[in-house]
Amino acid sequence: MSGSEVTHTAFPTRVVRHPEADVPPELRAQALRLQEQAWPSEPGEAGDPSHDPALAPYSLLLVDGAGTVLAALDVLSKEIGHAGEGWRVAGLSRVVTDRTRQRAGHGRTLVAAALAEIRADGADLGIFTCDRPLRGFYTSAGWRELPGSVLVGGTPEAPFPSDQWDKVTMAAFLTPRARAAAPRFTGARIGLYPGDVDRLW
Numbered sequence: 001m002s003g004s005e006v007t008h009t010a011f012p013t014r015v016v017r018h019p020e021a022d023v024p025p026e027l028r029a030q031a032l033r034l035q036e037q038a039w040p041s042e043p044g045e046a047g048d049p050s051h052d053p054a055l056a057p058y059s060l061l062l063v064d065g066a067g068t069v070l071a072a073l074d075v076l077s078k079e080i081g082h083a084g085e086g087w088r089v090a091g092l093s094r095v096v097t098d099r100t101r102q103r104a105g106h107g108r109t110l111v112a113a114a115l116a117e118i119r120a121d122g123a124d125l126g127i128f129t130c131d132r133p134l135r136g137f138y139t140s141a142g143w144r145e146l147p148g149s150v151l152v153g154g155t156p157e158a159p160f161p162s163d164q165w166d167k168v169t170m171a172a173f174l175t176p177r178a179r180a181a182a183p184r185f186t187g188a189r190i191g192l193y194p195g196d197v198d199r200l201w
């Protein structure tokens with residue numbers, strides 16, 4: 001799949017979408033710089049940490065008219081089993097706004113655009129975890145908290161649950177079947193099991 005421009009925002013900013021492996025180098029470098037601001041890598045750590053290709057990672061970037069990346073995030077997808085059924089799920093990873101451009105609505109714009117993309121891709125639900133103080137940020141962009149829910153990352157053999165930290169689970173139920181099943185995802189331990197590369201999203 002090649003990259004695409006999706007106009008969730010008015011000129012002069014635009015949202016661009018590319019599979020992680022196909023992000024144009026100049027945009028990729030900017031997105032990595034923003035990630036480095038937020039999560040400085042340790043000495044010797046890879047400066048370009050890629051996601052597990054099995055999770056079909058793509059990047060969404062909010063770019064201004066000068067080609068500057070204002071905010072970035074990645075979307076990861078997989079199928080899970082929960083409450084006796086299979087579900088196509090997608091979640092957000094590495095959501096970041098340039099430190100010098102925060103509190104201007106860029107993050108909200110991009111996170112709302114991601115929700116629209118996940119819906120358009122046909123996922124049953126979007127689901128991910130975030131630090132508790134950011135609950136309001138994601139809620140303002142169309143996501144909702146799943147009270148008491150825990151995402152279990154890692155693998156079934158080596159689980160990596162979100163309740164080892166003070167995290168909250170955010171979700172969006174996107175298909176009629178998922179909407180009907182929402183109570184079964186609430187207050188539940190949800191086996192996400194994205195593997196050993198992206199242990200939790």
Ligand SMILES: CC(C)(COP(=O)(O)OP(=O)(O)OC[C@H]1O[C@@H](n2cnc3c(N)ncnc32)[C@H](O)[C@@H]1OP(=O)(O)O)[C@@H](O)C(=O)NCCC(=O)NCCS
Nearest residue numbers: 038095096097102103104105106107108130131133134137
């Ligand atoms: C979280 C982050 C992406 C928000 O980006 P942003 O562009 O500044 O967010 P917005 O301007 O769209 O904020 C929209 C609303 O969300 C809330 N919000 C934004 N940042 C927040 C924060 N750090 N803590 C709590 N609430 C926040 C506010 O209500 C804000 O509205 P207001 O400015 O009118 O009060 C940015 O702070 C960031 O890059 N942080 C470091 C990386 C990070 O923690 N990413 C999240 C990983 S789960």
